[in-house]
Amino acid sequence: MPRAAPPPYPPRPGALRAPVRGGYGRGPFKAGRRTARLTRRFSPARVPTSGATLQPRGPFRVQGRRASDLEDRLYRMLRRLRWPEDRIEFQVDVLGGRLPGGAVLDFVVWTFGGPMIIEPNGDHWHTQTEQLIQRDKLRRAMIAEAWGRPFHYFVYAQGDILTDEMAYQRLRRDVGRGG
Helix, strand or coil: CCCCCCCCCCCCCCCECCCCCCCCCCCCCECCCCCCCCCCCCCCCCCCCCCCCCCCCCCEEECCEEECHHHHHHHHHHHHCCCCHHHEEEEEEECCCCCCCCEEEEEEEEECCEEEEEEEECHHHHCCCHHHHHHHHHHHHHHHHHHCCCCEEEEEEHHHHCCHHHHHHHHHHHCCCCC
16 A cells, blocks of 8 residues: 655645644644744833833934943933033943953943943843853952942943933932032
């Protein structure tokens, strides 16, 4: 008795599969079509307040350099707190900057009480794994050793500064108003 030919694998695009009953089935699917798998990196942010709106997509620029949306938001809120342009430095190189073992500080605000280092950390690059969290802690310790003078260090997670108003309140509480 001849054996029946196996079905083509993968199924031809456009061929319909039989409806699946129970489980996760939602009726007939086109073969080869996959549902979009969203990750935290690509999914839209959830705004906690109903009246708040998100910043439009970039490109963002701060002091003539490319910036992320979080960096742009913090810079605008520092300016709203009346910090003068000459007291805010963006992308400050320490320990060799972008070379291996170096670091780039996102913001240094020069105050009378000493410099304040402000780092906005997006969820994708800074809080996914324990290894990344430990790397950020080591980086802070290296900066403290290399800086050689007292400073204040503030790290804001993405959820802390999701909207302009949230960022404004955080900066007003931690950094204060400018001169």
